[in-house]
Amino acid sequence: MSRYGFLVSPSHNRVYAQSAPALATAELQAFGETVIDGGVRDVEITEIGGVPYVTFTADPLSDTGIRLLSNLSSLYALFTVEGDLLRPVARKPLDLFGSDLLTIQKYAGKTNEDFTRMLVNVTALATDAPAGLLTGAMRLLDPMCGRGTTLNQAVMYGMDASGLDIDPKDFDAYSAFFRTWLKNSRLKHRAESGTVRRQKATLGRRLQVSLGASKELYREGRTIDVTVVNADTLRSGDFFRRGEFDLIVTDAPYGVQHGSRPHGGGNAGRLSRSPVDLLAAAVPVWAPLLRPGGALGISWNTLVGRREQLAEILAANGFTVRDSAAYQGFVHRVDQAINRDIIVARKD
Incomplete structure (x- = not known):
C-alpha cells in the first residue's frame, strides 16, 4: 500500500475555495469506487505546512490510475507521502487545449x-x-x-x-x-x-x-x-x-x-x-x-x-x-x- 496526497487547487472564488477540500474528498471517493484498482482508503484532509492536502491510501497507482486522478477538479499537484517528505508524481491530465x-x-x-x-x-x-x-x-x-x-x-x-x-x-x-x-x-x-x-x-x-x-x-x-x-x-x-x-x-x-x-x-x-x-x-x-x-x-x-x-x-x-x-x-x-x-x- 502507498500513501498519496494532493494539493488542492487555489480558487478565485473564496466561498468555493472553502468548500474545495471536502468536495475533492467526495470526488476522489467516486473515482475510488469506480476506476481505481483496489479503491482508495483512509481519505482525509491533512494540513501539511499550513496548507490543506487531501491524503489517501491506495495500491501503487498505475499509469492509468495517475491519468485518471490527474483530472480531479481540485487537484493542483500530486505526491506520494513518504514519512515527512512529499515526492512529486507527474500529472497527466486529459486537457487537449489551454485553460x-x-x-x-x-x-x-x-x-x-x-x-x-x-x-x-x-x-x-x-x-x-x-x-x-x-x-x-x-x-x-x-x-x-x-x-x-x-x-x-x-x-x-x-x-x-x-x-x-x-x-x-x-x-x-x-x-x-x-x-x-x-x-x-x-x-x-x-x-x-x-x-x-x-x-x-x-x-x-x-x-x-x-x-x-x-x-x-x-x-x-x-x-x-x-x-x-x-x-x-x-x-x-x-x-x-x-x-x-x-x-x-x-x-x-x-x-x-x-x-x-x-x-x-x-x-x-x-x-x-x-x-x-x-x-x-x-x-x-x-x-x-x-x-x-x-x-x-x-x-x-x-x-x-x-x-x-x-x-x-x-x-x-x-x-x-x-x-x-x-x-x-x-x-x-x-x-x-x-x-x-x-x-x-x-x-x-
Missing part, C-alpha cells in the same frame, strides 16, 4: 470551472464504462447549456458536445466566443450556423462546429464535433437522436437569477422558481436521448428543491440514482441564497 477555453468568459452567474469539471467527472464515472473518460469517446449533452461552460469542459476532454438553451442572447454570446477562440487558437475547423426548419416551421437556430486538436487529426477526419441549438429544452428530441449521448450534464435553474418555464418556451407558461417543475417536464424528454448505461448529472439549489423530489423524478423515468457516501458528499454553499448539490443517476 483559456474555460477561463476567458466572464459574466454574472457563470459556474465555477472547477465545479463544472467535477460534475462532468462524477457523471462519467457513473456510466457502465467509466474508463471511457480517458478516450474522449463519450458524447455529452447539456440541455440547458447557457453560455457553454459544460460544453467547453467536454471539448477539453476531447468529447463531442451538444447543447440547447432557450435564451437567444446566450446562444449568440457562446457562438461569438467559440468562433473567436477557434480563430485565435489557430485550430483547423469548420463552423456553420443557420436556422433549423421542418415542414416549413422554424424550430430554432443551430451552430455546428467540427475542430481538430491538431492539423493532422483534422485532416484524418478525427474531429471534435460541437452542436449548440437555440431552442426550448423541452424540444430536445426535435434536434437529437434517441440514444445519441453517453452523458447528460446540466445546471438546473437555481431559482434566484434564473427561472424556468416548464409549460412552454419563450414567455409562455408561468415562471417557476423551483427546478423540480422544470425537471419533471424535461427529464422524460431527455431520457430517450441517453443510451442505456449512460448517466445523467444535475446540479441544483437545495433551497428550492429537495433531493428526494429529484430522485423520484429520475426513478420514474428509468434511472438508478447513485447514493453512495461519495455521491452524497457534494453539497456546499455558494451564497446566502444558493446551497448547491449534485445528483447523478445511471439509465437502466
